[in-house]
Amino acid sequence: MTLARHVISSVTTTEIRYDYLRTIGRNSFLGSHGSGGSTTAYVVETDRGATGWGLPLYDADPGPLVGRKLAELIDPDRGVIDAAAEFLDYPLHDLAARILDVPVYEMLGAAGSPRVRCYSGGIYLDDLDGGLDAIRANLAQDHAFGFRDFKLKIGRGHRWMDSHDGLRRDIEVTRLTRELYPDAGILVDGNDGFSVNTLFEYLDGVADCDLYWIEEPFAERRPDLEALHEYLQKLPHRPKVADGEYDPNVEHVLQLARDGLVDVALMDVTGHGLTAWRRTMPDLSAEASPHAWGQPLKTLYAAHLAAGLGNIPIVEGVPGPGFYTLEDGHVVLSDEPGFGLTLP
Ligand SMILES: [Mg+2]
Incomplete structure (x- = not known):
């Protein structure tokens, strides 16, 4: 047919x-x-x-x-x-x-595995409301849900706390997560709330935490990313730099990727779009992880992009039931046709 x-x-x-x-x-x-x-x-x-x-x-x-x-x-x-x-x-x-x-990922070329590593994108600054116990509880809840890797929101000193105290808390939460989950991939996301100097202070404070990636520490200005790149060269385990989520100039992000300043391009699942991602991926000299925050259905879409186009080693999980199957830290895609989901 x-x-x-x-x-x-x-x-x-x-x-x-x-x-x-x-x-x-x-x-x-x-x-x-x-x-x-x-x-x-x-x-x-x-x-x-x-x-x-x-x-x-x-x-x-x-x-x-x-x-x-x-x-x-x-x-x-x-x-x-x-x-x-x-x-x-x-x-x-x-x-x-x-x-x-056929499943959508097969229509896209089945260049990746239908078992897609997926981190929890839901560890926000809940300590501001419930202390460190809130962070512990959220990590435990997401782990019980099936996540094995976590993205921590950082940047408490940007507007919610005094900058020094905020930085200390960012470090404390990161170290706590590493202590509780020694095997987890830890990703951190500053939502553009850092200066270069504050970021370096943060990174000094978590130097032994083996971060998986640093996301949007500041707006993607080339000199700042160059300074970060230089800083990271000194580390034994170099975290990836992820950017391009917030209001991206796609050509600029692609150029930063070519220059080795961005390791993971984050253009949004629906903001950029599936057809645009099919066009962009062959031109991208970095990895990708289409931003999925907001709706669990976008996590399913990101997983199809990963399984279909390849070059997406991990996707963002929006912690919530009903739209994807999570098994030991991976979204497991079915071989049902389309996105494999009945309209809820
Ligand atoms: Mg983000």
């Missing part, structure tokens, strides 16, 4: 609900992230009874797409090929893969 015989018969929207494992607190500059929410998904149907669904890249009027031939909107080898359908990137990939009866 090919896509050529399918014509879009309807595009509708539906609200889907998602929950975090707990209320998620502050990062270096934003207040509480809440306990979940609801989001709009788009459902695309064809005249032959096929259905696909997923998150949009943005909201747009789907009306003009009704009556269009599916094969004019998406090419399984490249992704969405008509700008008017770009916002339906994920629903159309789901639909096309269901019609072709």
Whole structure:
């Protein structure tokens, strides 16, 4: 069965609900992230009874797409090929893969394993509200959920604490995590809340913690990243530098990657998009890990990108039930067609 015989018969929207494992607190500059929410998904149907669904890249009027031939909107080898359908990137990939009866990651080339390493992205600055016990409890909860690697939000001194005390607490939380979970990959994320000097003080304080990556310590200015690069050369285990999540200039990030200043490109699952990632990946001279925070469904999407395109050694887990299967620190993708998920 090919896509050529399918014509879009309807595009509708539906609200889907998602929950975090707990209320998620502050990062270096934003207040509480809440306990979940609801989001709009788009459902695309064809005249032959096929259905696909997923998150949009943005909201747009789907009306003009009704009556269009599916094969004019998406090419399984490249992704969405008509700008008017770009916002339906994920629903159309789901639909096309269901019609072709393959998982999306197979349609993307199956360049990676369908068992995808996945860290908890949910360790926020909850000590500000509940002390270090809150950090211990959150780590334990995410470990029990199936995570084995953790990303710690840092940058308490940016706006919530006095800069000296905030830095000390960042160090304390990192050291505590290493002590409690000696085998975990520890990632840290400053949400652009550090100066170069404060970051170096932090890194001095956690020199024996063997960090896996440092994410967005500051806005991606070349001289700052050069200084960081130089600093990291002295370390026996050099953490990766991850950037490109917040309001990225993609060309700038790709150039920083070429120059060895960014090791992991983070452009968002839906902000950048699946078709854009299919185009970007061959040009990327670093690794990738499409940012997935916000909804557990984006973790599933990131895992398909990893299994499909390769070059994504670890993905961000949004701790919450119902959208992906986590087993010993890995998202395990099913071989069901599309994204393998029934509309909740
Ligand atoms: Mg981040």
